[in-house]
Amino acid sequence: GAVVSQHPSRVICKSGTSVKIECRSLDFQATTMFWYRQFPKQSLMLMATSNEGSKATYEQGVEKDKFLINHASLTLSTLTVTSAHPEDSSFYICSAGTDGSANTGELFFGEGSRLTVL
Amino acid sequence: AQKVTQAQTEISVVEKEDVTLDCVYETRDTTYYLFWYKQPPSGELVFLIRRNSFDEQNEISGRYSWNFQKSTSSFNFTITASQVVDSAVYFCALSEFGNEKLTFGTGTRLTIIP
Numbered sequence: 018g019a020v021v022s023q024h025p026s027r028v029i030c031k032s033g034t035s036v037k038i039e040c041r042s043l044d045f046q047a048t049t050m051f052w053y054r055q056f057p058k059q060s061l062m063l064m065a066t067s068n069e070g071s072k073a074t075y076e077q078g079v080e081k082d083k084f085l086i087n088h089a090s091l092t093l094s095t096l097t098v099t100s101a102h103p104e105d106s107s108f109y110i111c112s113a114g115t116d117g118s119a120n121t122g123e124l125f126f127g128e129g130s131r132l133t134v135l
Numbered sequence: 136a137q138k139v140t141q142a143q144t145e146i147s148v149v150e151k152e153d154v155t156l157d158c159v160y161e162t163r164d165t166t167y168y169l170f171w172y173k174q175p176p177s178g179e180l181v182f183l184i185r186r187n188s189f190d191e192q193n194e195i196s197g198r199y200s201w202n203f204q205k206s207t208s209s210f211n212f213t214i215t216a217s218q219v220v221d222s223a224v225y226f227c228a229l230s231e232f233g234n235e236k237l238t239f240g241t242g243t244r245l246t247i248i249p
Contacts, residue, residue: 049235060241108178114235122168122230126180
């Protein structure tokens with residue numbers, strides 16, 4: 018089946034620094050990818066929809082200047098947490114679908130990236 | 136707006152017991168998809184099942200079974216003869232037809248006691 022890979026799986030950074038997380042579709046092209054965030058012992062909340070070649074669409078309450086999303090190719094979307102603070106510590110996970118996923122509901126998730134901001 | 140409710144926050148059962156995880160959903164769409172995912176301590180989401188709103192047939196896969204009832208907007212998940220490896224957080228989720236965004240429930244933490 019289709020594979021989505023995230024990198025890094027774990028990252029620890031100092032407060033005030035920026036961190037980039039990559040989401041790659043390894044064997045298919047994804048015009049749309051999704052970024053979710055999961056606080057400890059909580060559910061996954063959609064942060065934004067990443068559209069190849071255009072601006073991302075952010076969910077209400079998500080700061081677009083804080084969480085920069087770039088989807089420069091059909092196989093790569095990046096999430097950059099700018100000027101990270103301890104409250105940004107979370108598990109970030111991406112998902113992608115193949116052509117027709119919107120109609121079939123078939124989606125693939127990355128392994129997730131655990132960010133810890135000191 | 137869509138909503139997924141998993142009323143059971145945590146469940147503990149003794150190994151080999153059967154356990155059912157409840158999921159109730161709300162949507163205005165007539166066509167939608169329902170999902171169950173397993174999230175072990177490592178964090179990755181393990182896909183278990185996807186069911187479209189037109190298919191109300193119950194499904195069985197090994198020790199797993201799912202009961203989809205549109206009349207009660209429920210999509211419950213049963214594990215029979217539970218094993219320690221089943222310990223994880225289980226999420227029920229919903230997406231609209233034509234939209235790949237998922238709305239997740241709050242999850243049920245299942246602990247199987249040896």
